[in-house]
Amino acid sequence: MNILYTIAPIFFIIAFGYFLTCRRVLSEEFISEANRFVFRFPLPFLIFIGIVKAGLKSTGWLPIVSVTVPAFIVVGIALTIAKVAGHTRGKLGSFVQSTFHGNVAYVGLAMLFYMLGEEGLEKGSLLAGTLILFNNALAIIILAMSSGGHRNPLRIAVSILTTPIIMATFAGIIFVLAGLSMPAPLMKSMEIVANISLPLALIIIGGSISPGMLRKTFRTSALATILKVFVLPGTALLFYRLFSPNIREAFPAMVLLATPTAITAYIMAREMDGDAEIASGAITLSTFVSPAVYLFWMMMLR
Numbered sequence: 001m002n003i004l005y006t007i008a009p010i011f012f013i014i015a016f017g018y019f020l021t022c023r024r025v026l027s028e029e030f031i032s033e034a035n036r037f038v039f040r041f042p043l044p045f046l047i048f049i050g051i052v053k054a055g056l057k058s059t060g061w062l063p064i065v066s067v068t069v070p071a072f073i074v075v076g077i078a079l080t081i082a083k084v085a086g087h088t089r090g091k092l093g094s095f096v097q098s099t100f101h102g103n104v105a106y107v108g109l110a111m112l113f114y115m116l117g118e119e120g121l122e123k124g125s126l127l128a129g130t131l132i133l134f135n136n137a138l139a140i141i142i143l144a145m146s147s148g149g150h151r152n153p154l155r156i157a158v159s160i161l162t163t164p165i166i167m168a169t170f171a172g173i174i175f176v177l178a179g180l181s182m183p184a185p186l187m188k189s190m191e192i193v194a195n196i197s198l199p200l201a202l203i204i205i206g207g208s209i210s211p212g213m214l215r216k217t218f219r220t221s222a223l224a225t226i227l228k229v230f231v232l233p234g235t236a237l238l239f240y241r242l243f244s245p246n247i248r249e250a251f252p253a254m255v256l257l258a259t260p261t262a263i264t265a266y267i268m269a270r271e272m273d274g275d276a277e278i279a280s281g282a283i284t285l286s287t288f289v290s291p292a293v294y295l296f297w298m299m300m301l302r
Contacts, residue, residue, distance in 0.1 A: 017206020050125025129169025
């Protein structure tokens with residue numbers, strides 16, 4: 001019951017964002033501008049601060065392996081399902097990327113913070129930055145290979161490597177390795193801006209939900225969601241059971257991998273000639289089922 005009390009408010013805020021958008025209190029333009037703002041400033045500050053506070057000692061080889069290797073396994077399963085279902089080109093690429101490309105930045109970091117506080121954020125920041133980079137790179141490769149009419153994949157790859165979240169991850173690592181210290185007033189100012197990110201990000205998630213797209217692609221979206229929120233974190237849990245004596249160490253990785261499909265999956269599908277409707281449907285369905293998904297996995301970890 002304590003788990004439910006912890007995660008329920010997170011999804012109430014997402015529902016609140018959806019309600020505000022349906023009532024047209026928040027416009028699509030506001031959601032778009034707010035998303036741009038959070039993505040460029042508060043979230044990068046949040047990740048940078050988390051890495052600087054935690055250092056590099058909190059992430060070993062097992063967390064990295066447990067969030068990357070399962071993705072390759074799920075991609076293999078998804079490709080097999082797509083081929084059997086007769087999906088080709090953009091439809092195939094969008095389905096596959098929806099099975100591993102999670103909303104790490106918005107939902108994952110929020111879950112870690114509201115469930116574990118500053119400690120969770122410190123433990124998960126470097127892992128989140130690594131996973132964001134990995135997810136985006138793998139999504140680009142899959143969409144580029146599956147879509148014959150895609151735009152320049154190299155150019156898109158470079159743009160992702162220079163996105164604020166990825167740059168903040170690299171900056172935090174360099175800062176720690178160089179043994180630098182941040183002036184207290186500047187660090188406090190960054191923390192104030194960073195504190196904006198998570199509640200606003202959850203409202204953005206709610207405002208981006210599209211039930212209409214889900215109705216058109218329900219079967220494909222359901223398959224993608226099962227692979228994303230059950231098979232992917234389940235595979236990671238197996239890694240921890242095999243290689244770690246303390247299964248609770250899997251908590252940050254499980255929280256990040258169990259996230260719903262990322263909104264950027266929709267953006268990438270549009271940019272690289274994928275199937276945007278499949279991506280939108282997967283985002284919506286995986287977000288709807290997230291409360292039950294997190295309750296399930298947290299009980300498994302207990």
